[in-house]
Amino acid sequence: MANPWxxxxxxxxxxxxxxxxxxxxxxxxxxFFERKILAYMQxxxxxxxxxxxxxxxxxxxxxxxxxxxxILPSRAEKLVYMLGPVLVTAPALVVFSVxxxxxxxxxxxxxxxxxLTDVNIGILFILGVSSVGxxxxxxxxxxxxxKFSLMGGLRSAAQLVSYEVPMGFSVVxxxxxxxxxxxxxxxxxxxxxxxxxxxxGLVAFFIYFVCGVAETNRNPFDLxxxxxxxxAGFHTEYSGMKFAFYFLAEYANMIVISSIATVLFLGGxxxxxxxxxxxxxxxxxxxxxxxxxxxxxxxxxxxxxxxxVYIWFRGTFPRxxxxxxxxxxxxxxxxxxxxxxVAVALGVLLIGGPR
Amino acid sequence: MGNLEAMKPFPDSExxxxxxxxxxxxxxxxxxxxxKLDGERIVDAKPVIGYLHRGTxxxxxxxxxxxxxxxxxxxxxxxxxxxxxGLVGAVEKMMGITVPPRAAYIRMILAELQRIASHTIWLxxxxxxxxxxxxxxxxxxxxxxxxxxxxxxxxxxxxLNAMRxxxxxxxxxxxxxxxxxxxxxxxxxxxxxxxxxxxxxxxxKLRTVGVGVISAENAVEWxxxxxxxxxxxxxxxxxxxxxxxxxxxIDFEIPIGGNGDTYDRYLVRMEEMRQSVRIVQQxxxxxxxxxxxxxVPKVIKPPKGELYFSVEGPKGELxxxxxxxxxxxxxxxxxxxxxxxNLQALPEMVRGQLVADLIAxxxxxDIVLGEIDR
Amino acid sequence: xxxxxxxxxxxxSAPQAPAAPxxxxxxxxxxxxxxxARDHALVREIVAVLPDVVLEAVxxxxxxxxTVPCARIGEVCRTCKERxxxxxxxxxxxxxxxxxPQGRFDVVYWVHxxxxxxxxxxxxxxxxxxxxxxxxxxxxxxxxxxxEVFDMFGIYFSDHPNLERILTWEGFNGHPLRxxxxxxxxxxxxxxxxEVYPPGGGPVAGGEGE
Numbered sequence: 001m002a003n004p005w006x007x008x009x010x011x012x013x014x015x016x017x018x019x020x021x022x023x024x025x026x027x028x029x030x031x032f033f034e035r036k037i038l039a040y041m042q043x044x045x046x047x048x049x050x051x052x053x054x055x056x057x058x059x060x061x062x063x064x065x066x067x068x069x070x071i072l073p074s075r076a077e078k079l080v081y082m083l084g085p086v087l088v089t090a091p092a093l094v095v096f097s098v099x100x101x102x103x104x105x106x107x108x109x110x111x112x113x114x115x116l117t118d119v120n121i122g123i124l125f126i127l128g129v130s131s132v133g134x135x136x137x138x139x140x141x142x143x144x145x146x147k148f149s150l151m152g153g154l155r156s157a158a159q160l161v162s163y164e165v166p167m168g169f170s171v172v173x174x175x176x177x178x179x180x181x182x183x184x185x186x187x188x189x190x191x192x193x194x195x196x197x198x199x200x201g202l203v204a205f206f207i208y209f210v211c212g213v214a215e216t217n218r219n220p221f222d223l224x225x226x227x228x229x230x231x232a233g234f235h236t237e238y239s240g241m242k243f244a245f246y247f248l249a250e251y252a253n254m255i256v257i258s259s260i261a262t263v264l265f266l267g268g269x270x271x272x273x274x275x276x277x278x279x280x281x282x283x284x285x286x287x288x289x290x291x292x293x294x295x296x297x298x299x300x301x302x303x304x305x306x307x308x309v310y311i312w313f314r315g316t317f318p319r320x321x322x323x324x325x326x327x328x329x330x331x332x333x334x335x336x337x338x339x340x341x342v343a344v345a346l347g348v349l350l351i352g353g354p355r
Numbered sequence: 356m357g358n359l360e361a362m363k364p365f366p367d368s369e370x371x372x373x374x375x376x377x378x379x380x381x382x383x384x385x386x387x388x389x390x391k392l393d394g395e396r397i398v399d400a401k402p403v404i405g406y407l408h409r410g411t412x413x414x415x416x417x418x419x420x421x422x423x424x425x426x427x428x429x430x431x432x433x434x435x436x437x438x439x440x441g442l443v444g445a446v447e448k449m450m451g452i453t454v455p456p457r458a459a460y461i462r463m464i465l466a467e468l469q470r471i472a473s474h475t476i477w478l479x480x481x482x483x484x485x486x487x488x489x490x491x492x493x494x495x496x497x498x499x500x501x502x503x504x505x506x507x508x509x510x511x512x513x514x515l516n517a518m519r520x521x522x523x524x525x526x527x528x529x530x531x532x533x534x535x536x537x538x539x540x541x542x543x544x545x546x547x548x549x550x551x552x553x554x555x556x557x558x559x560k561l562r563t564v565g566v567g568v569i570s571a572e573n574a575v576e577w578x579x580x581x582x583x584x585x586x587x588x589x590x591x592x593x594x595x596x597x598x599x600x601x602x603x604x605i606d607f608e609i610p611i612g613g614n615g616d617t618y619d620r621y622l623v624r625m626e627e628m629r630q631s632v633r634i635v636q637q638x639x640x641x642x643x644x645x646x647x648x649x650x651v652p653k654v655i656k657p658p659k660g661e662l663y664f665s666v667e668g669p670k671g672e673l674x675x676x677x678x679x680x681x682x683x684x685x686x687x688x689x690x691x692x693x694x695x696x697n698l699q700a701l702p703e704m705v706r707g708q709l710v711a712d713l714i715a716x717x718x719x720x721d722i723v724l725g726e727i728d729r
Numbered sequence: 730x731x732x733x734x735x736x737x738x739x740x741x742s743a744p745q746a747p748a749a750p751x752x753x754x755x756x757x758x759x760x761x762x763x764x765x766a767r768d769h770a771l772v773r774e775i776v777a778v779l780p781d782v783v784l785e786a787v788x789x790x791x792x793x794x795x796t797v798p799c800a801r802i803g804e805v806c807r808t809c810k811e812r813x814x815x816x817x818x819x820x821x822x823x824x825x826x827x828x829x830p831q832g833r834f835d836v837v838y839w840v841h842x843x844x845x846x847x848x849x850x851x852x853x854x855x856x857x858x859x860x861x862x863x864x865x866x867x868x869x870x871x872x873x874x875x876x877e878v879f880d881m882f883g884i885y886f887s888d889h890p891n892l893e894r895i896l897t898w899e900g901f902n903g904h905p906l907r908x909x910x911x912x913x914x915x916x917x918x919x920x921x922x923x924e925v926y927p928p929g930g931g932p933v934a935g936g937e938g939e
Contacts, residue, residue, distance in 0.1 A: 042492035147373045151395070151710070220486060220558055229714050231379060318558045319486025321711040322395050405896040410914070412881075413905055417912050448790055451760045453753035522754070575817050575843075578870030589843075596846045649754035658760045660789040663820070663839060663850065676837070678824050687906075691820040699873045728896060 015116050019096050027251035028058035034311045041315040062244065070240035077143035084140025085238065085245035091132040092252040098122040099259045100184045102269040102295030115184070122183040123171060126260060127164075130215075133249065134160040137217075137224065140246070141234030152233025155322060156224035159214060162326060163221075166333035167211035170204035173337075173344040174264045177201060187268035196272075198265040200347070203340040205265045207333055209306070212257035214329070216250060218310055220317035221325060258306035259299075266302045269295035370398050377406050381484045381714045384724035388701070388713065395709045400702045404695075407728035415688035420446045420520055420655040423688060428514035430690065431726035433476050436462075436469035436505075437668040439518040442688075444599050445664035445675040446520045449657040458522035458647040459600040464535065464638045465508070465517055466600075466666070467631040471542070472501040473669035473721075474624050474631075481621070481718035482553060485562050490549055497545050500538050507531055521651035532639050539635045546628055554622070563618035567704040567716035570615055577700040580693050581671025583720060586623045587615030593667035605637050617719040624721075654683050663691075670694050670721055692729060694722040761790040769793055771849050778808055792850060799832070799853040803862035806838065806851070810867050815840035815849065818864070821874035823855075823882045827908040832856040834884055838864070855884060863889040881906035 032047065032054070039046025047054035072078065097116040119125055134157060141153020174197050175181060178189035190196055198205045214221040225233030235246045262268060271294075289297075320328065376387035385406035391398040411430060415423045420442075427438040440462055447454060454462075479494035502512040507528055509517040517524070553559045569579070574587040584591060592609045594602040610626035612619025657679040665674035671693025678687040697720050704720075705713045766772055766788035772795055776783055782805050785796040797805050809815040819839035826833060832854035841848050855861055863886040864871045875886045876895040883904035886892055894901060903910050 038488070042489050043496060044492060147371060151373075155395075219488075222486070223711075229381065229711055315489050316552075317487065318482065318553075318556065318562055319711070320558060321562055321709055323709060324561050405894075405898065408896040410905055413910070413912060449761070451758040451790075453756075453758070455752070455754040576869050578818055578868065591843065645752075646754065650757065658762075660761070660763055661794065661824075661837075662790050662792060663848075665819075672819070674820055674839075676820065676822060687824045689820075689822040689824075695873065695877075696870060699870060 065244040068240040080143035088136025144237035162329035163214040166337040169337035170208040173204035196267040219314040262302040411729040435515040436465040441666040522648035586612035586620035817841040818868040860887040
């Protein structure tokens with residue numbers, strides 16, 4: 001590309017807009033899917049009034065939240081109170097900058113990658129940035145000057161900190177197998193290994209996903225916002241757009257966790273069994289599909305499979321109690337993930353790995 | 356007294372005080388619990404009630420006996436039939452009226468359906484409090500079917516007003532018993548379905564086993580009745596101890612627990628629903644022909660005297676104390692509210708446990724504020 | 730399912746006139762009559778332990794009521810629980826007999842014995858302003874019941890750990906279940922906030938045209 005302005009400003013800008021738009025829309029529609037899927041699990045119909053079969057419901061929700069009165073509690077810590085939703089939403093969206101949705105392709109004669117950037121410490125970046133989100137929850141809960149919010153914030157702090165550790169260990173297991181921190185390289189490692197990392201790293205995958213559920217404060221780990229205990233937890237006092245940001249962040253985080261799980265364990269944009277079924281995927285039944293759609297399609301399918309499991313959890317499980325949650329994190333997941341890490345390291349050493 | 360400072364229940368504490376309710380999603384109405392917390396651990400809890408006080412006992416004094424029945428519907432509004440049953444039973448016993456057997460059987464059917472309906476609400480809300488959302492919808496679906504049966508019988512779904520002194524106001528509609536049998540025959544499969552969701556669920560057991568334990572001696576000391584008492588292992592049910600209507604002709608068991616924890620109370624109530632199914636099946640099989648109303652005076656005037664009569668409501672012993680001066684209005688009509696007395700044990704049951712357990716214990720006591728505050 | 734299922738229901742055993750074959754529910758009901766129950770086994774049990782406490786004993790519809798002196802109710806209850814096995818306090822309430830000479834209120838206790846499922850009703854006559862000994866030390870369950878009686882009737886219980894209003898609020902004026910309390914209620918205002926709504930006043934009723 002000749003013009004550096006185009007390469008360094010215009011293209012990333014377009015990508016940012018596209019990714020942000022898609023993610024925010026997806027987060028909004030995720031709430032719709034959740035309501036619909038939950039409804040069918042619970043012998044109800046779910047939203048079906050706005051638009052055809054309720055398809056415009058998320059738009060209506062967003063509009064409603066826009067025009068709602070934005071209440072600022074008189075005894076809240078105003079600056080921090082307003083900072084909370086920002087701190088929780090921004091990292092959730094920033095993380096999408098390094099998630100690869102597919103391989104590069106050619107558009108109008110220029111080479112384009114369907115991700116914003118590929119940093120060589122991608123996974124470290126994700127872990128670092130997404131950890132900032134917890135500040136939004138803690139500060140929001142504290143600044144609300146509400147005891148329920150405070151307890152929600154405290155629960156959240158303890159929960160996120162405890163579950164970050166086993167999650168990190170399970171990610172390290174993948175890094176050992178892939179021998180890289182770059183998300184693109186991790187996917188390519190799975191391609192060259194011919195197997196998704198979910199099979200050699202089954203334990204790591206399980207721990208990662210459960211910790212991911214805990215990180216996003218979803219059932220059965222939704223203690224920070226446990227409705228029947230803490231009213232709405234850390235966002236009890238939030239209304240209008242500030243509440244919408246918390247809401248958006250939660251769903252965006254679900255997509256983040258699912259995307260990372262897809263990249264780390266399910267081969268990102270690769271079709272299932274890329275080497276065994278290579279013949280099948282190369283057959284003319286599939287090859288007419290443009291590669292960008294093909295890759296992104298697989299990515300989205302996998303992400304949605306994860307999201308469905310999230311929603312399924314919500315329809316099934318009761319909630320853990322605080323001490324049980326901590327016990328599960330510290331007494332089960334951390335030791336298991338450590339042992340798993342050692343096992344994976346030994347395996348990589350003995351088998352030789354993809355080095 | 357009278358100012359806000361004086362209402363502070365723990366004036367010199369350093370722990371965090373937090374007011375659960377009266378507007379809180381898990382306090383089943385307008386219960387308010389002032390909780391003193393040390394971190395997440397409950398140091399003390401103090402229920403504050405009365406937000407729904409309507410002076411029902413005062414209203415009774417100006418009503419006729421039959422006119423008081425609709426007010427009983429509104430006490431425990433999830434169990435109107437058993438409330439009716441207690442009041443009419445008391446007045447009938449006082450006047451020496453024998454209820455025609457058909458009416459008595461209809462009453463038992465209505466009361467046992469009501470027990471099932473009440474327990475389905477309890478199960479749904481209790482599971483919802485503990486975080487399981489789906490059982491709520493499954494149980495309410497079954498409850499709707501019971502309410503449909505009620506609607507067909509007496510026109511009302513919630514506040515039934517379905518009994519009169521001396522018998523039943525209406526006979527069963529055409530085909531009602533068949534539809535009731537259809538419901539009752541499919542119901543045990545539903546219970547089994549709910550149990551598959553919860554009974555062996557690890558999280559459910561973590562949240563309920565050993566939570567809100569109350570020993571048998573303590574349960575008696577705190578006057579618990581109904582499932583909370585039976586969950587502690589005391590085999591005591593008014594239907595067996597002081598049988599009313601025709602419960603002595605019916606074959607049923609009283610389920611009891613052993614540990615007195617939330618899980619045992621859950622199992623007791625699940626089994627009670629099965630026993631209610633058995634009772635309804637037997638009642639339908641034995642339902643005799645005949646009148647549904649005894650010969651009673653136009654104006655109900657019990658003789659001068661006082662009488663206490665209790666029935667086994669879904670929540671516990673529901674007693675009516677009638678003091679009559681021989682007039683058409685009760686001189687005093689006192690209710691022994693099972694929920695009110697069961698709730699009193701709440702601080703005892705939650706002390707030293709976690710906030711989440713408070714919610715579980717409130718759920719397991721199965722309180723209805725309409726009855727507590729009257 | 731038991732084999733009893735097909736047996737037609739027994740007609741309930743009720744006093745049947747020998748000549749009339751009519752079913753009991755078609756007869757004029759036979760109302761129970763109060764009888765003196767000083768010789769009833771349950772009353773004798775108490776008298777055997779505490780000879781002079783039973784002032785009066787009445788049986789009505791098979792239920793025994795024993796009236797005991799107000800000052801000794803604590804002692805009677807403790808004896809009932811510890812020596813006669815009445816471990817369960819079923820209920821506790823009061824009745825207002827406004828004009829009665831021997832004390833305005835009846836405070837009524839029901840006690841239950843699990844061993845043979847017998848119930849006994851104890852009653853004390855209380856004049857207005859007289860304190861009744863609390864039985865919270867005997868049964869913990871009496872706590873809220875006595876608070877309710879205090880709230881509704883204004884009967885004070887001595888040695889009660891926490892005698893506060895329970896169904897109405899602190900600062901409520903009057904005791905609703907007294908016979909002289911107007912049935913339509915009183916204008917209480919919201920006495921919780923005296924600085925906003927002064928006592929006796931209350932929120933101004935938003936009547937039409939005012």
